[in-house]
Amino acid sequence: MRLSLTSRPREVPSSVGIVHLGIGAFHRAHQAVYTEDAGDGWGICGITQRSAAVAGRLVPQDGLYSVLERGPAGASARVIGAVREVLTGDATADRIADPAVRVVSLTVTEKGYRHDPATGRLRLDDPETCLDITGRPPHTVIGRLVRGLALREAPVTVLCCDNLMSNGATLRGLVEEYCERAGVRVACTTAFPATMVDRIVPATTAEDLDEAERLLGVRDAGVVVTEPFTQWVIEDDFAAERPAWDAAGAIFTGDVAPYETMKLRLLNGSHSMLAYLGSGVEYVSEAVEVFGDVVRRYMDEDASPTLGVPPGFDLAAYKASLLERFANPALRHRTAQIAMDGSQKLPQRLLGVVRDRLAEGAEPRWAALAVAAWMRHVQTARELDDPLADLLRMAVSRAGTPGDVVDALLSITDIFGPDLRDSAIFRDLLTDHLAALTAAS
Numbered sequence: 162m163r164l165s166l167t168s169r170p171r172e173v174p175s176s177v178g179i180v181h182l183g184i185g186a187f188h189r190a191h192q193a194v195y196t197e198d199a200g201d202g203w204g205i206c207g208i209t210q211r212s213a214a215v216a217g218r219l220v221p222q223d224g225l226y227s228v229l230e231r232g233p234a235g236a237s238a239r240v241i242g243a244v245r246e247v248l249t250g251d252a253t254a255d256r257i258a259d260p261a262v263r264v265v266s267l268t269v270t271e272k273g274y275r276h277d278p279a280t281g282r283l284r285l286d287d288p289e290t291c292l293d294i295t296g297r298p299p300h301t302v303i304g305r306l307v308r309g310l311a312l313r314e315a316p317v318t319v320l321c322c323d324n325l326m327s328n329g330a331t332l333r334g335l336v337e338e339y340c341e342r343a344g345v346r347v348a349c350t351t352a353f354p355a356t357m358v359d360r361i362v363p364a365t366t367a368e369d370l371d372e373a374e375r376l377l378g379v380r381d382a383g384v385v386v387t388e389p390f391t392q393w394v395i396e397d398d399f400a401a402e403r404p405a406w407d408a409a410g411a412i413f414t415g416d417v418a419p420y421e422t423m424k425l426r427l428l429n430g431s432h433s434m435l436a437y438l439g440s441g442v443e444y445v446s447e448a449v450e451v452f453g454d455v456v457r458r459y460m461d462e463d464a465s466p467t468l469g470v471p472p473g474f475d476l477a478a479y480k481a482s483l484l485e486r487f488a489n490p491a492l493r494h495r496t497a498q499i500a501m502d503g504s505q506k507l508p509q510r511l512l513g514v515v516r517d518r519l520a521e522g523a524e525p526r527w528a529a530l531a532v533a534a535w536m537r538h539v540q541t542a543r544e545l546d547d548p549l550a551d552l553l554r555m556a557v558s559r560a561g562t563p564g565d566v567v568d569a570l571l572s573i574t575d576i577f578g579p580d581l582r583d584s585a586i587f588r589d590l591l592t593d594h595l596a597a598l599t600a601a602s
């Protein structure tokens with residue numbers, strides 16, 4: 162029997178107040194769970210942005226799906242009913258225009274913003290963005306969001322839940338830049354709070370579907386798998402009403418920046434380091450067995466001195482908990498899943514650490530090792546899953562020695578900016594590490 166309101170009758174929200182762009186596994190394991198746990202009746206309209214597959218799985222199940230939590234002590238599954246509609250991308254603008262909607266949230270991954278990761282501005286060499294700007298029915302996330310906002314009068318909060326630096330302000334900047342170039346006016350009041358989102362959500366496997374069926378007694382085609390840990394810190398700056406996410410454990414604060422930088426540099430930076438150094442093993446839990454010590458040194462010696470830690474926060478305990486989460490053997494988080502889209506991830510995860518350490522006159526040795534491991538990945542990966550893959554492959558195809566490879570990749574200023582391209586210290590660190598990684602393989 163399939164999961165649905167008939168096979169598992171339950172109360173669900175009767176209306177939609179949130180439109181969510183990018184209804185992938187992360188949203189369903191994170192913000193949708195907080196929305197359900199807030200218990201104040203907010204329903205979500207999830208809109209797929211790239212692939213309609215989620216709609217195909219959730220619509221026949223009345224929007225229901227299960228969250229399979231895999232901890233070291235075992236697995237549990239619960240059904241979530243907060244998602245009331247699942248639509249495909251073309252519906253975005255009309256759905257945002259609905260005055261009953263007060264929050265538009267996004268998880269579209271770093272590359273979904275089609276921005277320049279080094280400057281945070283729109284990439285005007287992106288053909289899809291250019292076509293949207295000329296006025297066709299929009300295909301890009303920013304184009305669709307702007308079209309929807311322009312149709313509104315009622316105030317709305319736009320909540321970016323992706324791992325970008327200053328994600329709220331970055332998204333606001335992209336929306337404003339797009340409006341200016343496309344000659345579009347947004348008249349409604351908007352707010353773009355910053356958020357820090359955290360939960361590890363590996364891709365669902367066939368074993369996960371079977372395990373959820375065993376636990377629930379019905380087949381769910383929309384299972385998402387995750388760890389027990391979850392965290393959400395949100396800037397308290399809303400243009401209109403919002404769910405009581407704080408009742409579900411979210412933290413509202415005036416300044417998200419310290420949490421955001423800490424999470425991006427410690428969790429995501431370490432994750433990327435493990436993914437590239439550990440590209441020879443399948444799972445993060447295996448990579449951490451081999452590279453746990455260098456990750457610890459990256460966190461302690463390079464990343465930690467760059468952080469402004471929130472008052473009362475136990476940084477040592479946070480770092481120890483990250484290593485424990487990475488080591489969770491039940492999670493089966495593939496290194497390849499994290500390794501993708503490196504060009505979009507490196508700046509906020511590792512290059513900020515490099516910059517800050519260089520500015521202090523220190524040598525960011527471990528952060529440079531992680532970046533060199535990415536360079537090795539670019540050189541050797543059979544398939545490079547990255548929006549800049551062509552550019553990256555072309556850069557390394559002409560390069561011979563490790564020094565050449567470093568120079569060729571560092572000169573991509575969309576990733577490194579002119580400052581890191583021109584840093585002799587960083588270049589030398591990268592060259593030494595890449596030579597050692599090349600010799601070791």
Ligand code: CS2
Pocket residue numbers: 324358359360361362428429432433498499500506
């Ligand atoms: C990961 C993140 O895939 C990746 O790049 O580093 O998705 C990570 O699992 C989440 O940010 C954890 O909150």
